[in-house]
Amino acid sequence: MPEPVDVNTCKSCLYRSFLFSSLDPHDLIRVNLSKKEMEYHQGEIVVRQGDPIREFMYLKTGLLKISQDIGTYGNQIIGIAKPLDFIGLLSVFSEDHYQYSITAIEPSSLCHIPLELMKEIIIKDGPFGLKILGKMSEMNEKVLQNRLQINRRNLRGRIAYILLQFSQEIYKNEKFTLPVSRKEIGELINMRTENVIRILSEFRKDNIIEISGKEIVVLDTQRLQQISEFG
Amino acid sequence: MPEPVDVNTCKSCLYRSFLFSSLDPHDLIRVNLSKKEMEYHQGEIVVRQGDPIREFMYLKTGLLKISQDIGTYGNQIIGIAKPLDFIGLLSVFSEDHYQYSITAIEPSSLCHIPLELMKEIIIKDGPFGLKILGKMSEMNEKVLQNRLQINRRNLRGRIAYILLQFSQEIYKNEKFTLPVSRKEIGELINMRTENVIRILSEFRKDNIIEISGKEIVVLDTQRLQQISEFG
DNA sequence: CGCGGCTTTGATGTTCATCAAGTAAAGTGG
DNA sequence: CCACTTTACTTGATGAACATCAAAGCCGCG
Numbered sequence: 001m002p003e004p005v006d007v008n009t010c011k012s013c014l015y016r017s018f019l020f021s022s023l024d025p026h027d028l029i030r031v032n033l034s035k036k037e038m039e040y041h042q043g044e045i046v047v048r049q050g051d052p053i054r055e056f057m058y059l060k061t062g063l064l065k066i067s068q069d070i071g072t073y074g075n076q077i078i079g080i081a082k083p084l085d086f087i088g089l090l091s092v093f094s095e096d097h098y099q100y101s102i103t104a105i106e107p108s109s110l111c112h113i114p115l116e117l118m119k120e121i122i123i124k125d126g127p128f129g130l131k132i133l134g135k136m137s138e139m140n141e142k143v144l145q146n147r148l149q150i151n152r153r154n155l156r157g158r159i160a161y162i163l164l165q166f167s168q169e170i171y172k173n174e175k176f177t178l179p180v181s182r183k184e185i186g187e188l189i190n191m192r193t194e195n196v197i198r199i200l201s202e203f204r205k206d207n208i209i210e211i212s213g214k215e216i217v218v219l220d221t222q223r224l225q226q227i228s229e230f231g
Numbered sequence: 232m233p234e235p236v237d238v239n240t241c242k243s244c245l246y247r248s249f250l251f252s253s254l255d256p257h258d259l260i261r262v263n264l265s266k267k268e269m270e271y272h273q274g275e276i277v278v279r280q281g282d283p284i285r286e287f288m289y290l291k292t293g294l295l296k297i298s299q300d301i302g303t304y305g306n307q308i309i310g311i312a313k314p315l316d317f318i319g320l321l322s323v324f325s326e327d328h329y330q331y332s333i334t335a336i337e338p339s340s341l342c343h344i345p346l347e348l349m350k351e352i353i354i355k356d357g358p359f360g361l362k363i364l365g366k367m368s369e370m371n372e373k374v375l376q377n378r379l380q381i382n383r384r385n386l387r388g389r390i391a392y393i394l395l396q397f398s399q400e401i402y403k404n405e406k407f408t409l410p411v412s413r414k415e416i417g418e419l420i421n422m423r424t425e426n427v428i429r430i431l432s433e434f435r436k437d438n439i440i441e442i443s444g445k446e447i448v449v450l451d452t453q454r455l456q457q458i459s460e461f462g
Numbered sequence: 463c464g465c466g467g468c469t470t471t472g473a474t475g476t477t478c479a480t481c482a483a484g485t486a487a488a489g490t491g492g
Numbered sequence: 493c494c495a496c497t498t499t500a501c502t503t504g505a506t507g508a509a510c511a512t513c514a515a516a517g518c519c520g521c522g
Binding site for chain 1: 235299301304306309320321322323324325326330346350353354355356357358361364365366367368369372374375376378379382401421439
Binding site for chain 3: 213
């Protein structure tokens with residue numbers, strides 16, 4: 001079960017996010033009063049595909065996976081969200097039920113704000129609405145480009161691409177622990193688990209990476225970039 | 232060259248779009264005064280990837296293709312936009328240069344509104360901003376889902392899928408004229424031109440469709456749906 | 463009328479999914 | 493805590509799906 005937390009006022013919480021910076025003090029207080037901050041354990045489900053959307057969410061710390069059940073075809077992972085990624089904006093303003101499931105793949109802390117309050121503030125505070133518009137546009141763009149990037153690569157390129165993403169975008173370190181299984185990597189970059197494993201082993205044999213279970217060390221970033229680019 | 236048109240006031244123009252319906256009369260007049268309506272011939276480029284974004288655009292009639300140059304790898308067609316698709320919302324609020332090229336693939340009429348004016352109105356008119364937010368969310372969702380749908384199908388499934396899209400979503404008729412070349416279909420659904428042709432011929436031989444150049448008649452919609460679903 | 467791009471079909475090879483089978487790791491209940 | 497079950501991981505072999513290469517006809521356009 002997710003655990004409610006009650007440590008931060010929005011002052012400090014929102015200080016870190018740059019989203020609410022310009023908000024009218026009165027509105028900030030209202031957000032502060034009605035927000036709920038929750039901690040999720042690794043593996044815990046944050047929202048389930050099909051649930052009604054009642055809140056705007058914002059990832060403070062941790063890592064999430066956004067996925068979609070596609071019946072017989074299994075599970076499609078759309079992407080991985082890190083703090084400041086505004087994954088809560090995905091279809092919040094156009095649907096009334098979640099099109100995606102969201103799962104914590106690392107211990108995560110999320111801030112929940114009633115959607116009605118958000119809408120109210122957007123209506124009242126034009127510049128804030130415009131800011132949300134920008135963030136949303138940005139995030140959607142990023143997700144779409146990510147999918148396009150993945151799909152135009154061959155399997156080796158996809159593995160290289162995703163390893164670079166973990167190393168450079170997410171953990172900012174050549175050494176990191178995979179937050180997902182081999183199977184999930186396959187679901188994320190559209191390939192079979194067996195081939196994920198095969199190509200990872202291949203990279204290991206070629207001294208491009210070191211692997212030990214979920215521990216990865218990128219030894220040759222440049223080579224990875226080359227494979228990501230040219231296959 | 233695109234030709235400016237000067238026939239409609241926003242009263243009638245915007246009546247058809249449901250976007251501006253709630254706008255303050257004063258703002259409506261301002262939009263009306265500064266909007267430019269332009270006609271594009273088939274094949275004409277509306278915006279070029281890399282151009283600065285200065286306008287919000289809205290397709291009144293016709294058909295557009297949204298594409299992206301990906302260097303050595305050729306050209307990726309992201310999608311096809313029809314009236315009411317709000318393709319103008321793609322990355323308008325997060326980027327200052329177009330990430331995509333937009334080309335008329337049928338004679339098209341577009342309404343151009345200065346982006347600054349749009350932003351100004353969004354800031355002033357909260358409910359309008361919220362409406363834009365909803366439309367944008369909706370459109371992004373649609374584009375993303377479309378890409379995911381395409382990429383999880385095999386080649387036969389992709390052709391079936393895109394034929395159904397033309398027939399049911401775009402032309403609402405079993406008989407239609409392809410607005411794009413075989414090559415472009417390949418760029419749209421991620422496959423080689425040769426295979427586009429091969430599978431179209433296959434469908435013809437199986438009496439699922441009739442083909443004559445760019446003229447297509449869907450003879451067996453149900454079969455197409457089945458192939459789209461199960462490959 | 464000739465050039466370049468689009469269309470078409472066939473042949474070939476590569477890439478990848480699938481099947482199979484075994485080991486390791488991680489939960490689960492007694 | 494240990495037997496048991498399940499899930500994750502790994503490697504190899506095979507075949508299907510798809511890209512690529514090649515060659516020729518077609519069409520539109522300068």
